[in-house]
Every structure is written in structure tokens, then in C-alpha cells.
Amino acid sequence: MSSLRLPPGLRIFLGVLTVIALFTVYRSSSPHGSGPAFVAESFQMESRDASGPVPGLEVWLHQSKTSPPTVTTTVTNKNHYAVTFLSYDSPLDNLALQLGIVSITPAGASAPLELPILQVRRFWPPKRDSLISIAPGASENRDVVLDESRVPMGKVGSKPSVMLTGKWGHVWAKSKSGISDANLENIGSSPDEYSGKFASNKLQLTIG
Numbered sequence: 001m002s003s004l005r006l007p008p009g010l011r012i013f014l015g016v017l018t019v020i021a022l023f024t025v026y027r028s029s030s031p032h033g034s035g036p037a038f039v040a041e042s043f044q045m046e047s048r049d050a051s052g053p054v055p056g057l058e059v060w061l062h063q064s065k066t067s068p069p070t071v072t073t074t075v076t077n078k079n080h081y082a083v084t085f086l087s088y089d090s091p092l093d094n095l096a097l098q099l100g101i102v103s104i105t106p107a108g109a110s111a112p113l114e115l116p117i118l119q120v121r122r123f124w125p126p127k128r129d130s131l132i133s134i135a136p137g138a139s140e141n142r143d144v145v146l147d148e149s150r151v152p153m154g155k156v157g158s159k160p161s162v163m164l165t166g167k168w169g170h171v172w173a174k175s176k177s178g179i180s181d182a183n184l185e186n187i188g189s190s191p192d193e194y195s196g197k198f199a200s201n202k203l204q205l206t207i208g
Contacts, residue, residue, distance in 0.1 A: 053079050057075055057171070058075070060075075061162060068145050075092055076137075076138070077135065082174060084132065085169075086132075089169055092140055092141075107157050125185050146162075158207050162205055166199065171195060171198055185187060
């Protein structure tokens, strides 16, 4: 029995028709006809919104005195807009040393000193004067004094290293004037608040 042979032109036509049919099935199985691009765009938007102003807050330490050893903490707003944050448990908290935000590691030691942690009770909801606002490109400073009443200086050595680590609890991408009393009353539940970890540079101190 001889096999059925199709004319060359008809074979080409049927091949093109098959490709078109397969492409149509693929397109119909993808929602909106552009599923992968839509998902990628949504993921990029969510990532950008989730980061907020926190990555643009730089925490830097430098030594401002040798006796008593004093570390100056500087927070610089690298964002192109004003940022406000709650001072509680932040790098600029006046109780940063007592709250365990500051770690001190003697030279050659594998772990920081174990310092007593102070348990504090804060005003809650916080007052407006507990907010720190930094304009774009500007900085705010706080000094941390390592005095004998808080740090066992005999265990520190002559070249200890100091670092700040912790978590920004409440950050807004706006100036203090843009935060209403209602925002403070309901702090923690606002969709325009951000939080995230912070870590400073590791500073080697000179003890005078």
C-alpha cells in the first residue's frame, strides 16, 4: 500500500496552523495574557514598599573622648525625604547602654561583656517629645559615656570594640508634624509605620 503524500505547500500550511494553535492554548492558560510579567511587577512593588525608609537610616559610631571613654552615635537620614522614629530602643535612646543596645568586646575576646540590662517602664502611648525627626541628608547625635558605674572598666582593656545593634520599632517616612495625635494613640497599628533591624560600624576604642 502506498503512503499518502501531501503536497509540500499543504504540509507547510498545516505546520504553521499547528504552531498557531499551540501558542493560542498557551496564551489562554496564562491569566491576563501576561502572567509572568504581572507577577514580577507585583513582587518588585511589594519589596519596595516593605523596605520603606529603614535602609536609608545609617548608624555610625566615633569616639569623641578618651576619658571618660565616650562614644558618639550618629544617625544620618540618607533618604530623599524626612524620616521620624520613636526614640525608644533606637540607636539614639538615652538608655542605649543600659538596655543592651550597646555591646562592648575586649580586645581578643570572642564575645562581648555581659552587662546588666535595665528593665524600664515607658510612657505608652508615647509622648510627642519621644519622636525624633531627621530631614533628608541631616543627622542626629547622642553620646554614650562608658563610666565605671555602668561598665566594669577593669575588664574592658585598652582597645575594646563597641557596636550598636537592635531594631527600629516605629519609623515613619514623614516629618514629626505629619504624625497626628491619633497616630500616637494607635501606634503600632498604622499601615504607614515601618520597622527593621539596625547595626552600626564596629568601633575600636582607646581607653585613656
